[in-house]
Amino acid sequence: MSLTFIAPPLQQINSEIARHAGVDLYVLRLDLMHPWVNGNKWFKLKYNLLEAKEKNFTTLLTFGGAYSNHIYATAAAGNLFGFRTIGVIRGEERLPLNPTLSFAVQQGMQLVYLSREMYRQRNTPKLEEYLQQRFGEVFIIPEGGSNLNGVRGCTEIIDRAIITFDRICVACGTATTLAGIALSLHEGQRAIAFPVLKNGAFLAQEIESLLTNYLASGLPAPYTSPASWELVCDYHFGGYAKMNNDLLFFSQQFTKEHGVPLDYVYTAKMFYGVMDLLKQGFFCKGDRLLLVHTGGLQGNVGMEERLQRFSKI
Numbered sequence: 144m145s146l147t148f149i150a151p152p153l154q155q156i157n158s159e160i161a162r163h164a165g166v167d168l169y170v171l172r173l174d175l176m177h178p179w180v181n182g183n184k185w186f187k188l189k190y191n192l193l194e195a196k197e198k199n200f201t202t203l204l205t206f207g208g209a210y211s212n213h214i215y216a217t218a219a220a221g222n223l224f225g226f227r228t229i230g231v232i233r234g235e236e237r238l239p240l241n242p243t244l245s246f247a248v249q250q251g252m253q254l255v256y257l258s259r260e261m262y263r264q265r266n267t268p269k270l271e272e273y274l275q276q277r278f279g280e281v282f283i284i285p286e287g288g289s290n291l292n293g294v295r296g297c298t299e300i301i302d303r304a305i306i307t308f309d310r311i312c313v314a315c316g317t318a319t320t321l322a323g324i325a326l327s328l329h330e331g332q333r334a335i336a337f338p339v340l341k342n343g344a345f346l347a348q349e350i351e352s353l354l355t356n357y358l359a360s361g362l363p364a365p366y367t368s369p370a371s372w373e374l375v376c377d378y379h380f381g382g383y384a385k386m387n388n389d390l391l392f393f394s395q396q397f398t399k400e401h402g403v404p405l406d407y408v409y410t411a412k413m414f415y416g417v418m419d420l421l422k423q424g425f426f427c428k429g430d431r432l433l434l435v436h437t438g439g440l441q442g443n444v445g446m447e448e449r450l451q452r453f454s455k456i
């Protein structure tokens with residue numbers, strides 16, 4: 144199973160702030176790998192798709208919100224690899240479909256809507272049974288591709304960088320991506336995750352259990368030394384998909400200065416956090432820092448309406 148990807152470029156960021164902090168700053172541009180299946184999405188999907196193929200499933204079923212990057216990428220990847228896809232969407236149907244869901248439908252995805260209450264049961268055997276009964280034999284991928292197959296794919300992200308880095312920074316939702324990266328670090332390297340949700344400290348426990356379950360599963364981990372990671376919880380901007388003028392301005396300026404587009408839900412918050420921490424002397428002089436661009440740019444289209452509101456302020 145293969146897809147024509149471009150090798151994600153490693154882009155050096157020439158920033159006065161980084162120079163002043165004595166730090167070398169690079170971005171791993173996973174957003175450029177493929178027009179539709181890019182960022183951390185491909186890494187989370189890869190082994191799920193392989194398992195589905197090996198087990199002769201013809202249909203993938205997964206979950207997401209109406210603007211989900213995961214729904215978008217699963218619809219496209221399913222189409223490219225010859226799977227039928229079903230997207231279980233949180234909440235009621237809203238017409239006309241937003242750009243994320245229109246794209247998913249164009250890729251052949253069948254959309255099914257679940258009330259928020261029912262959607263909350265998405266990881267329970269009861270709902271799974273209901274979905275299997277309704278749709279027949281389907282290969283279920285959890286929301287966001289967040290399972291051990293997802294972690295496994297993310298252990299391959301850092302392979303893509305040709306230089307060795309001291310600190311690897313990544314935006315964090317479920318922490319699947321962070322777990323995969325942490326499992327692939329050499330001694331002396333450390334992964335730093337920036338939760339985009341409010342009160343993200345709870346993720347520490349999730350990360351520990353993801354790492355423990357992964358190592359217990361026998362799936363391959365490039366390095367088995369204790370994974371080195373930390374959470375920086377101060378850059379959520381009010382919570383998931385929340386933003387303010389400060390974040391908007393930062394993101395637009397960063398794109399203008401360095402030619403790196405950012406999405407407002409994930410990468411803008413992490414990049415903002417890193418630049419702010421550089422000013423505070425959080426990193427050591429001589430550190431080589433890698434910022435993983437996890438994609439998600441399709442989501443900016445859906446944010447347009449909100450952005451227009453901000454620009455009027």
Ligand SMILES: Cc1ncc(COP(=O)(O)O)c(C=O)c1O
Nearest residue numbers: 316317318319320409437438439
């Ligand atoms: C663009 C983008 N960046 C980062 C993340 C966070 O990934 P994770 O849920 O693995 O922490 C997501 C969610 O999958 C995402 O869509």
